Amino acid sequence: MEATVSQSLRLTTWTSSDYTVPTMRNSMRLHTIFEKKKRDNNNMLQCNHLATIKPTIGHRTTGLKASCTSQNSPASLLKSETFITEEDLLLKEKSEEIKPCLSGRCIYLVGMMGSGKTTIGQILSxxxxxxxxxxxxxxxxxxxGTPVSDIFKLHGEGYFRNKETEVLHKLSLMHQLVISxxxxxxxxxxxxxxxxxxISVFIDVPLDALAQRITAIGTASRPLLHHGTGDAYTQTFRRLSKLWEERSEAYTNAHVRVSLECIAEKLGVGDVCSVNPTQIAIEALVQIEDYLKE
Known part of the structure; x- marks a missing residue:
């Protein structure tokens, strides 16, 4: 499947779903990530923060949370015995229910920068x-291999947007893809x-939570976030607010909306930072299923 995708796109530099995604830190708890189970004598699961984005379904570690503050401190590396959680089972069950209904259609995740699209996308895939x-x-x-930030500097946003459209066009010719x-x-x-x-899915994260996370990990890779003088969080929030004004109406074109505020309310937690990637992925599948039933 992956080889076929790469050949069909005729871009030999493109890689499959196993390519390495740069490590991100302080992920608003949107990035609770699991390494695959180690085959050792202790039957333990080593959980390195964001080292591997794809989770091993049915295996989970406890206690791994990334701070949702503007402090740039990495989450702790924890070890925990492997066990199956209700969330893991629900995610698997829901995916099995919905997969036949998708009929191979691609899933496109849209949303503001820093909303966790890559992590959630890899869980869904x-x-x-x-x-x-x-x-x-x-x-x-x-x-x-030129970073997006350098593409903006060297060629401008218009050039980047043209390349983005070309990429989306080629991806739209494929099937059974999740695209961030x-x-x-x-x-x-x-x-x-x-x-x-x-099927397009809008991951809706409150701007204040996005600003906290992006401030924590830095804006060097974010060409549209240029800090002026003053507090970094305030500048990031202001720029995000401006981008939101420009894009919010466009996000309504998505077939499905996944709101972290709604998920937090359902779970009975007061902070969207408490919502983990598995919970978001489950909600995405629920919303996609509802959309397909319409």
Missing amino acids: EVLDYSFFDSDKLIEQTAG TGGGAVIRPINWKYMHKG
Whole structure:
């Protein structure tokens, strides 16, 4: 499947869902990530924060939480015995229910920068047995590995948006993919034409939570977030608010909306930072299933 995808796209620099995604830290608890089970005498699961994005379904570690503050301190590395959680079982059950209904259609994740699309996308690809692609990473690879921030500097945003549209067009010709899109992919109507060949899912995260997370990990890789003078969080929040004003209406074009505030309310927690990636992935599958029933 993965080899077929790469050949069909005719971009030999593109890689499959197993390519390495750069490690991110302080992920608003959106990035509770699990390494695959170690085959050792202790039958233990080593959990390195964000070292591996795909979870091993049915195996979970406890106590791993990344701070949702502006303090740039990495989450602790914890060891825990392997066990099966209700969330793992529900995620697997829901994925098995919905997969036949998808009929191979691709899933496109849209949302503001820092909303956790890559992590959630890889969880969904794992349980649905789909391949995963990050559109920004594909653009970088077609540019010889040039980071998005440098593409903006060297060629401008217009050039990047053209490449983004080309990537989405090629992906739209494929099946059984989960695709994490860039935050600004929604601003071009032609991109929606391609994404609507599959199912588009809007990951809706409050701006204050996004600003906290992005401030914590830094804005060097975020070409549209240029800090002025003053507090970094305040500057990030202001810039995010401006981008939200420009894009919020476009996000409503998504077939499905997954609100972290709604998930937190359902779970009875007061802070969206308490919502973990598995819970978001489950809600995404629930919302997709409801959409397909309409």
